[in-house]
Amino acid sequence: MEKRKIRIFDTTLRDGEQSPGASMNPVEKLDIALQLERLGVDAIEAGFPMSSEGDFEAVKLVAQNLKGTQVIALARTHPDDIERAWDAVCTAASPGLHVFIATSPIHMRYKLKMSEEEVLKEAVAAVRNAKALSPFVEFSAEDATRSDPSFLCRVFSEVIKAGASCINIPDTVGYTIPGEYARLIDTVIQKVKNIGTTIISVHCHNDLGLAVANSLTAVQHGATQVECTINGIGERAGNASMEEVVMALKTRSDCYPYGTRIVSEQIYSTSRLVSRITGLRIQANKAIVGANAFAHEAGIHQDGILKEKTTYEIMTPESIGIPQSKLVLGKHSGRHALRERLKKLGYDLSDEQLNRAFSQFKLVADKKKDVFDGDLEAIMAHEILRIPDKYELDFLSVTSGTDLIPTATVKMKVDGKPMKKAQFGDGPVDAAFRAIRAISADKTRLLRFEISAITGGTDAQGEVSVQLEEDNYRVLGQAASTDIIVASAKAYVNALNKLEYLKKKKRILRGGP
Ligand code: KIV
Ligand code: ZN
Numbered sequence: 001m002e003k004r005k006i007r008i009f010d011t012t013l014r015d016g017e018q019s020p021g022a023s024m025n026p027v028e029k030l031d032i033a034l035q036l037e038r039l040g041v042d043a044i045e046a047g048f049p050m051s052s053e054g055d056f057e058a059v060k061l062v063a064q065n066l067k068g069t070q071v072i073a074l075a076r077t078h079p080d081d082i083e084r085a086w087d088a089v090c091t092a093a094s095p096g097l098h099v100f101i102a103t104s105p106i107h108m109r110y111k112l113k114m115s116e117e118e119v120l121k122e123a124v125a126a127v128r129n130a131k132a133l134s135p136f137v138e139f140s141a142e143d144a145t146r147s148d149p150s151f152l153c154r155v156f157s158e159v160i161k162a163g164a165s166c167i168n169i170p171d172t173v174g175y176t177i178p179g180e181y182a183r184l185i186d187t188v189i190q191k192v193k194n195i196g197t198t199i200i201s202v203h204c205h206n207d208l209g210l211a212v213a214n215s216l217t218a219v220q221h222g223a224t225q226v227e228c229t230i231n232g233i234g235e236r237a238g239n240a241s242m243e244e245v246v247m248a249l250k251t252r253s254d255c256y257p258y259g260t261r262i263v264s265e266q267i268y269s270t271s272r273l274v275s276r277i278t279g280l281r282i283q284a285n286k287a288i289v290g291a292n293a294f295a296h297e298a299g300i301h302q303d304g305i306l307k308e309k310t311t312y313e314i315m316t317p318e319s320i321g322i323p324q325s326k327l328v329l330g331k332h333s334g335r336h337a338l339r340e341r342l343k344k345l346g347y348d349l350s351d352e353q354l355n356r357a358f359s360q361f362k363l364v365a366d367k368k369k370d371v372f373d374g375d376l377e378a379i380m381a382h383e384i385l386r387i388p389d390k391y392e393l394d395f396l397s398v399t400s401g402t403d404l405i406p407t408a409t410v411k412m413k414v415d416g417k418p419m420k421k422a423q424f425g426d427g428p429v430d431a432a433f434r435a436i437r438a439i440s441a442d443k444t445r446l447l448r449f450e451i452s453a454i455t456g457g458t459d460a461q462g463e464v465s466v467q468l469e470e471d472n473y474r475v476l477g478q479a480a481s482t483d484i485i486v487a488s489a490k491a492y493v494n495a496l497n498k499l500e501y502l503k504k505k506k507r508i509l510r511g512g513p
Contacts, residue, residue: 003259006249007042007199007225008242012274013062014045014074015203015239016229021467021476022278023498026058033062035273035346036069036230039266041242043070045098045227049088050081056088063092072096072138077126086133096136099126100168103152104143116151123155124162131163138201140168145176149184153191160192166199166225167192171214174207174237178217185221203227204240211240216248219258230274231282231289243267243288243320251315265321269346272377279465279476288320321346329376331365338376345373347380357384364461367482375461378480389497390415391440396489400428410435410489432489440496444468448476451484464491468499475499 013029016022024032029046036044046062047055063071071092073085077099089095101112101123108114114122123139130137139159141152156167169188171181185202189195202218202225204211215226232241242262249256250264271289275282284291294317304311329337335358342349342357349357360379365371395411408431409422421438425431433446448467453460462484466477477495481487 003253003257004224006219006223006258006260007201008040008246008260008262009043009045009072009201009225009227010036010041010229010242011045011203011227011239012036012229012233012242013058014047015227015235016233016274016278017047018235019233019238019278019280021474022233022280023475024058024277026054026061028277029058030061030065032230032270032274032277033066033069033071034348035266035270037066038263038346038348039270040261040263041069042225042261043072043096045072045074046089048074048085050075050078050084056084059085059088060091063089063095066092068093070094070096070136072098072136074098074100075126075130077101077122079126079129082126082129082133086130090133094136095134096138096165097130097134098138098140098168099123099130100140100142101126102142102172103155104146105148106146107143120151120155120158124158127159127162127164136165137163138166138168138199139164140170140201140203142170143172144169145171145181145184146173149187150191152184153188156188156192157194160194160196160198164198166201167195168201168203168225168227169218169223170203170227171205171211172203174205174211176204176214177208177210178213181214182217182221185218185223189222199225201225201227205235206232206237206239206241209237211238212244212248215240215245216256219249219256231271231280231286233274233278233280241287243271247288247315247320250319264319266346267320268322273346273380276377276380276478279478281465294322329361329365329371331362333361333365333371341373342376342380345376345380347384349384353384360384364482368457368460375480378461378463389493390500391436391493391496393436393489393493394418396432396486398428398432398485400431406431408432408435408489410439412436412439412493414439428485429488432485433492436489436492436496442468442470442496442499444470444496444499447474449488451488462487464488466491466495468492468495470499473499 033044046059049056049059059073071089073089075081075085085097127139200223202215202223204214226245228240228242228245230242232238246260246262360383392413397409400406406425406428411420419439421435423431423434425434447469450465451462461480461482463480464487468475475495475498477491479487479490479494
């Protein structure tokens with residue numbers, strides 16, 4: 001018998017993007033969306049078009065380029081929001097609108113300053129407006145888990161009458177616990193008499209570390225859609241992690257007799273791509289996709305694994321697409337081998353992109369003997385998947401040593417105009433940063449500077465993260481190179497470019513999600 005399919009609604013590009021510092025530009029969003037389509041998600045929430053011009057463009061780009069995956073745009077209940085969201089998403093092969101309003105006493109009283117009756121009226125009108133435009137409308141009762149269940153059920157009954165195809169029961173602040181959430185789902189299913197075939201969606205935040213557990217419990221109690229993000233990124237402590245939800249359903253199919261359409265072998269490359277683009281690193285012990293998730297350290301464990309893998313592995317690394325051969329290419333490898341390897345890592349490149357990737361690959365291969373998957377991913381993230389930036393680093397020369405005052409000379413283009421500065425510093429990185437600052441005249445504060453080796457050996461590529469803050473904006477720049485001073489300068493410039501992008505992307509609303 002075919003297992004009941006749970007819809008996987010990915011909100012990495014919308015709620016995931018709400019992680020501090022994870023802002024993505026339209027091209028980056030499209031790259032992730034194309035990979036999510038390969039991964040097999042049912043729906044992609046691509047953004048919140050009313051929140052900025054950039055998000056409008058991003059949703060439009062995603063809508064125009066996906067082949068069949070449903071593309072959803074978020075909107076508040078205002079008619080203008082709904083129209084804007086529809087304008088962005090309407091060209092998708094399968095478009096959808098997602099409207100939301102809060103239903104909890106706390107949100108209605110303090111944030112919305114609206115009564116229950118006003119919220120109900122607004123919700124119904126919004127669903128009606130959305131339905132007049134879109135064949136698919138999802139309605140979310142924001143902060144559902146702190147709402148009065150009878151009011152919640154009344155709202156759901158009315159929005160279904162108004163045309164909602166899906167009702168979402170979000171645990172907006174990550175407050176609920178599995179037993180309580182189960183009771184709420186049971187209540188909704190029993191009390192909303194016209195629920196019929198309406199999709200019952202859950203959307204859990206991870207403030208208490210329970211987002212995945214709550215989502216799985218909800219599925220056992222009748223939820224038919226799980227909203228989640230890759231690597232669990234999202235507002236505050238994040239959202240339910242897609243890879244954990246999917247692999248729990250798959251690995252424990254004895255307890256969860258439901259399937260998903262996810263091609264689990266695409267999980268690892270999707271996770272790496274999202275991490276690279278957002279700059280949000282994955283903790284080593286993160287379930288499913290962390291660097292240690294399949295590493296066995298203790299002697300007893302290693303002995304067990306060598307004798308029989310299932311002694312300590314409840315799923316295989318292959319099942320989530322972890323490449324088995326880490327060693328991939330060297331400097332004699334050709335374009336074809338590179339294309340094939342990149343395909344395996346989830347990157348389907350155009351000829352022009354392949355040419356650029358190949359020249360970068362040759363540069364790396366000339367400097368180091370073996371080029372690993374991590375190196376290729378660094379090339380993809382830092383050199384290929386980027387849009388033209390305001391600042392471009394053209395040249396960097398640094399002198400430092402035991403008896404020298406560290407000095408850096410930097411040549412950069414700012415909006416295409418060449419500029420040059422030299423500065424002293426407390427070290428070569430400091431000198432390089434000072435020279436870049438002298439050119440960009442930025443007023444940022446450096447919050448974090450981190451260097452790590454992507455692969456092993458003294459010829460490893462160093463990956464640098466630079467976190468900058470200006471006014472209320474926080475950005476994370478990243479870059480990789482076999483030269484850590486060059487990587488540092490590139491990461492700083494990357495952060496400046498992200499900041500420029502963010503400044504343009506001024507949020508025009510307050511109190512939105
Ligand atoms: O967490 C939340 O309530 C949301 C809604 C917009 C669904 O993100
Ligand atoms: Zn959310």
